Amino acid sequence: QVQLVESGGGLVQAGGSLRLSCAASGIIFSINAMGWYRQAPGKQRELVAGITSGAKIKYADSVKGRFAISRDNAKNTVYLQMNDLKPEDTAVYYCNAGGSYDSTRNYYAPGGSWGQGTQATVSS
Numbered sequence: 568q569v570q571l572v573e574s575g576g577g578l579v580q581a582g583g584s585l586r587l588s589c590a591a592s593g594i595i596f597s598i599n600a601m602g603w604y605r606q607a608p609g610k611q612r613e614l615v616a617g618i619t620s621g622a623k624i625k626y627a628d629s630v631k632g633r634f635a636i637s638r639d640n641a642k643n644t645v646y647l648q649m650n651d652l653k654p655e656d657t658a659v660y661y662c663n664a665g666g667s668y669d670s671t672r673n674y675y676a677p678g679g680s681w682g683q684g685t686q687a688t689v690s691s
Contacts, residue, residue: 569593569680571662576685579652585687587647589662594680600666601638601645602677605658605687612661616647617675619668625675630656652689659684 575587587603602617616636617625624636635648645662665678 569664571664571680571682573660573662573682573685576660576687578688578690581653581689581691583652583689584648584650585652587649587660587662587685587687589645589647589682591643591645591662591664594664596643597640599664600668600675600678601636602663602666602675603636603645603647604661604663604677605656606661606684607655607658610658614675614677615660617663617666617668618645623668623670625668625673649687652687654689654691657687657689659686 570592572590598620600619603615604612605615606612615627618636618638633651638645661684662682663677664680666676668675
């Protein structure tokens with residue numbers, strides 16, 4: 568079965584950086600779109616960034632210029648580099664596999680596989 572294991576969360580001060588990793592197994596990683604979502608307390612889960620098998624990328628407007636998603640197909644791993652973190656970035660971050668990106672509508676839809684989440688907390 569599909570397993571997505573996130574790591575790299577933690578506590579950081581505003582302006583700091585974190586790098587999240589998601590190791591995938593049970594899927595043909597190279598053909599899957601991979602995404603990062605986050606959910607803050609009392610809020611809905613939202614897309615942070617998605618990357619297709621062809622390396623097309625979609626970012627949420629709130630993280631453009633600060634976050635970068637990348638993938639290493641040889642390691643079956645997707646990364647999220649988060650720079651210039653703000654308190655409003657505090658959330659549980661989830662890895663997602665099997666999504667799809669409609670470039671015409673600039674819409675990234677999640678797939679059905681989720682990791683367990685990793686907490687990122689940004690203090691002011």
